[in-house]
Amino acid sequence: MDQQVVVFQLGGESYGVDIAKVQEIKAMSPITAVPRAAEFIEGVINLRGQITPVVNLRTRFGMGKIENTKETRIIVVNMEGEWVGLIVDSVSEVMRLADDTIEPPSEFVATVDADFIRGIAKVSEERLVILLDLARMLRATRDLALSTAA
Amino acid sequence: MLEFDLSPEEADLFLQEAEELLLQLNEGLVQLETASGQPEVVQSIFRAAHTLKGSGGVIGHTKMAELLHSMETLLDRVRHGQMLVTPELIDVLLEGADAVRVLVGEVSSGQESGLDTTPLRATLSAFVDGKAAEPKEHQETWPPLPLTPEAEAEIALAQLNGMRAIEVRGRIERESFAPGARALQLLLALQQCGKVLACRPRLDELDDDWSEHQAQAVLLTDDVDSLTSLVASISELTVQLVPLEGSAEEVDEPGATVPAATPVARDAEEAPRDQEAVAAPAGGVQGGNGRAAPREATQVKWVRTSVERLDKLMNLVSELVTDRNRLMQVRGDLLQVYGEDEGLTELSDALAHVSTITDQLQDEVMRARMVPIEHVFSKLPRLVRDLARQLNKQVELVIEGQDTELDRTVIEEINDPLVHLVRNCVDHGVEAPEERTRAGKPERGRVRLSARSEESHIVILVEDDGAGIDVENIRASAVNKGVVDAETARNMSDREVIDLIFEPGFSTAKVVSGVSGRGVGMDVVRTNIERLNGSVSVQTEVGKGTRFELKLPLTLAIFPALMVEVSGNAYAIPLTSVVEASHVRSEDIHSVRGRETIITRGRVLPILRLDEFYRRNGHHGSGSQYVVEVRWVDTTLGLGVQRLLGRQEVVIKPLGRMIGEVPGISGGTIMGDGRVALVMDMPSLVKTARRERSGA
Numbered sequence: 001m002d003q004q005v006v007v008f009q010l011g012g013e014s015y016g017v018d019i020a021k022v023q024e025i026k027a028m029s030p031i032t033a034v035p036r037a038a039e040f041i042e043g044v045i046n047l048r049g050q051i052t053p054v055v056n057l058r059t060r061f062g063m064g065k066i067e068n069t070k071e072t073r074i075i076v077v078n079m080e081g082e083w084v085g086l087i088v089d090s091v092s093e094v095m096r097l098a099d100d101t102i103e104p105p106s107e108f109v110a111t112v113d114a115d116f117i118r119g120i121a122k123v124s125e126e127r128l129v130i131l132l133d134l135a136r137m138l139r140a141t142r143d144l145a146l147s148t149a150a
Numbered sequence: 151m152l153e154f155d156l157s158p159e160e161a162d163l164f165l166q167e168a169e170e171l172l173l174q175l176n177e178g179l180v181q182l183e184t185a186s187g188q189p190e191v192v193q194s195i196f197r198a199a200h201t202l203k204g205s206g207g208v209i210g211h212t213k214m215a216e217l218l219h220s221m222e223t224l225l226d227r228v229r230h231g232q233m234l235v236t237p238e239l240i241d242v243l244l245e246g247a248d249a250v251r252v253l254v255g256e257v258s259s260g261q262e263s264g265l266d267t268t269p270l271r272a273t274l275s276a277f278v279d280g281k282a283a284e285p286k287e288h289q290e291t292w293p294p295l296p297l298t299p300e301a302e303a304e305i306a307l308a309q310l311n312g313m314r315a316i317e318v319r320g321r322i323e324r325e326s327f328a329p330g331a332r333a334l335q336l337l338l339a340l341q342q343c344g345k346v347l348a349c350r351p352r353l354d355e356l357d358d359d360w361s362e363h364q365a366q367a368v369l370l371t372d373d374v375d376s377l378t379s380l381v382a383s384i385s386e387l388t389v390q391l392v393p394l395e396g397s398a399e400e401v402d403e404p405g406a407t408v409p410a411a412t413p414v415a416r417d418a419e420e421a422p423r424d425q426e427a428v429a430a431p432a433g434g435v436q437g438g439n440g441r442a443a444p445r446e447a448t449q450v451k452w453v454r455t456s457v458e459r460l461d462k463l464m465n466l467v468s469e470l471v472t473d474r475n476r477l478m479q480v481r482g483d484l485l486q487v488y489g490e491d492e493g494l495t496e497l498s499d500a501l502a503h504v505s506t507i508t509d510q511l512q513d514e515v516m517r518a519r520m521v522p523i524e525h526v527f528s529k530l531p532r533l534v535r536d537l538a539r540q541l542n543k544q545v546e547l548v549i550e551g552q553d554t555e556l557d558r559t560v561i562e563e564i565n566d567p568l569v570h571l572v573r574n575c576v577d578h579g580v581e582a583p584e585e586r587t588r589a590g591k592p593e594r595g596r597v598r599l600s601a602r603s604e605e606s607h608i609v610i611l612v613e614d615d616g617a618g619i620d621v622e623n624i625r626a627s628a629v630n631k632g633v634v635d636a637e638t639a640r641n642m643s644d645r646e647v648i649d650l651i652f653e654p655g656f657s658t659a660k661v662v663s664g665v666s667g668r669g670v671g672m673d674v675v676r677t678n679i680e681r682l683n684g685s686v687s688v689q690t691e692v693g694k695g696t697r698f699e700l701k702l703p704l705t706l707a708i709f710p711a712l713m714v715e716v717s718g719n720a721y722a723i724p725l726t727s728v729v730e731a732s733h734v735r736s737e738d739i740h741s742v743r744g745r746e747t748i749i750t751r752g753r754v755l756p757i758l759r760l761d762e763f764y765r766r767n768g769h770h771g772s773g774s775q776y777v778v779e780v781r782w783v784d785t786t787l788g789l790g791v792q793r794l795l796g797r798q799e800v801v802i803k804p805l806g807r808m809i810g811e812v813p814g815i816s817g818g819t820i821m822g823d824g825r826v827a828l829v830m831d832m833p834s835l836v837k838t839a840r841r842e843r844s845g846a
Contacts, residue, residue: 030825032719032720032818032825032826032827032828033717033719034805034809034812034815034828035763035764035765035812035814035815035828036764036765036812036813036814037809037812041808041809043826044805044806044809044818044826045826046820046824046825046826049469049472049820050803051803051804051805051806051817051818051820051826052806053805053806053808053809055808079807079808080807082806082807082808083806084806084808138808141808142807142808142810145808145809145810146810
């Protein structure tokens with residue numbers, strides 16, 4: 001069975017998340033910093049009246065911060081019924097992947113912890129999309145956020 | 151899985167009704183114990199049990215119907231005066247009420263509770279069989295007095311003239327050696343206060359041989375006060391007054407009270423609602439009296455609506471408030487760009503109107519969500535009664551201000567803290583009767599529970615006239631338990647020491663009793679109250695008693711706040727804790743023992759620079775140009791901020807689970823420009839700041 005993923009760029013790598021989990025994709029907007037929160041918590045934004053926390057995925061995965069560009073996006077995803085924004089370098093496309101192109105996470109080394117990867121899609125000879133296990137990644141991120149807040 | 155004969159909607163209705171009837175049952179029983187034989191009380195209990203039995207039967211809950219049938223049989227005996235009200239009888243009936251609650255629970259959960267009602271029903275019938283015959287001599291019935299047609303007409307006429315027809319029921323003590331003399335005294339007293347239309351016995355029947363113990367009369371009077379004081383002065387006699395409206399059958403009409411010293415309420419409206427509900431003897435309590443007074447007379451049409459609907463309405467209003475703020479901001483921006491323009495003026499007018507309407511709407515919806523605190527208070531008489539019996543103490547519970555209204559969300563949250571405080575008063579506050587006698591106090595202790603509103607908050611007091619808190623005990627105990635070290639404890643003022651009872655890990659009970667020691671301590675009380683943006687404080691005097699004062703906001707959802715800027719971000723400070731805000735120059739700030747302070751109105755105010763407190767890794771402060779003086783319980787603090795942004799109605803929203811709890815922040819709010827401001831949390835800010843200071 002085919003699946004559709006939203007593909008985004010982070011530190012030169014392509015990642016894909018299940019489109020069903022994506023609420024919307026926003027351009028960068030002013031973010032209210034939350035004091036004493038974990039470093040990768042960028043702050044909160046107002047998303048149609050709902051206060052939504054925003055995580056900087058670069059900081060989260062230790063990739064080092066860069067200045068925001070025109071391409072910087074916030075992908076709003078659903079975490080157990082609540083919205084969470086994820087800051088990524090850019091969003092490139094929505095892609096339909098055939099199941100036979102997806103391989104289990106092998107010894108392949110991505111910057112993101114192997115625990116959060118549910119597979120690697122080989123789109124072409126030179127292009128790989130790392131499929132994120134969003135639920136797992138968010139849960140771990142939340143636990144980390146709650147334990148590192150000062 | 152249990153199956154009952156009702157649809158989900160019917161189940162809701164059933165549960166709602168059952169809850170009300172159970173409350174009525176519980177309250178009635180506790181009241182019955184202190185005002186035994188009062189026919190309206192028995193009647194209302196009986197009716198509640200009867201109705202519950204009926205609804206249980208209708209949905210096919212046989213177990214429930216059977217149990218209530220047993221209770222009803224017993225209550226019927228009581229109703230007909232064939233059974234004496236004793237604490238044991240009340241115990242078994244209350245136990246029955248508890249069991250019914252469990253059975254009602256089966257309907258909501260659909261799960262078998264496994265409750266076996268057989269032993270309870272056996273006890274109930276034992277009461278009926280075993281003891282029904284015994285108190286024959288105490289049998290007391292009050293058949294209506296026959297009235298002549300002339301008397302009836304006279305009543306009707308007199309009522310038009312503002313007089314009242316009252317049935318007077320006098321009980322003469324069994325030990326009285328001259329009951330006839332007491333009855334005569336009563337009838338003579340009645341003649342002084344008005345016109346006696348009928349009486350039993352008649353005056354000519356009274357002689358030295360008259361040996362009954364009941365005297366009854368129908369009286370027309372316009373002076374109930376002198377009536378009550380006059381009959382109260384007759385010894386060996388207690389009198390009950392029952393308003394007679396039209397016919398003598400309507401005995402379950404309002405107002406009748408015992409003992410004689412209590413004035414009869416002039417009408418249902420005036421009934422004990424505003425009065426103190428003072429409890430009566432027997433180691434038990436009475437309370438929530440306002441409840442007992444029927445309110446049928448109030449000509450208000452009520453509509454039942456679900457709590458969810460009200461919550462939804464409140465959410466919509468909150469959104470509206472946010473959007474209103476937003477529109478006002480946009481208007482301001484437009485004004486700056488275009489100046490006074492005709493179209494803009496019109497927009498401004500319309501906006502001003504929308505704004506007023508929004509305020510009113512918010513007010514109304516908030517009001518609709520308010521419920522009298524009675525909902526919480528009404529459970530307490532039963533609690534105190536049970537506790538007092540269990541601990542062999544005598545405790546009277548006085549309830550005042552049960553009509554005070556609070557937001558439903560606040561009501562839900564204060565239940566546990568209140569229960570804990572009241573438990574605490576009965577368990578640790580009020581002494582055992584012997585001890586009280588030795589101390590020269592009345593045997594019966596008194597716990598007073600009162601509520602009143604005060605500007606934008608509600609004050610609840612829980613007081614007892616017990617032993618008070620011994621400061622030295624607390625000091626020693628706190629050191630023993632490692633709450634503070636000996637050195638610190640020695641240097642603490644008495645006030646600070648008493649405040650230690652709110653620290654986690656502190657409990658003064660010498661023995662952990664099943665009563666107070668349930669793993670919940672005073673620290674939980676304080677945490678719960680503070681989570682509501684409220685505060686709790688304690689005052690105590692050894693030998694005299696202890697008083698807890700709770701201060702709570704009227705509502706949680708929307709409140710006024712002072713908006714400030716710190717390090718480029720906006721923060722909302724709840725206006726309830728703001729004393730004043732002022733501009734400061736750097737030369738105004740002094741250093742006292744390494745802490746920054748300013749002098750304001752002749753007092754030294756410590757400064758907490760918010761940019762430093764809310765520092766982020768690698769972010770630097772932006773300085774403090776203004777100081778906002780805030781007060782939290784006993785602590786006054788100056789918050790250093792960069793800019794003041796004005797006052798705003800704030801709708802608080804959670805920051806999300808990803809962020810969790812942030813010290814000094816209780817949530818976020820959306821500002822007029824659509825950005826998010828963080829809402830400051832005074833208790834946690836003060837506490838964290840204090841901790842970090844002493845740690846540093």
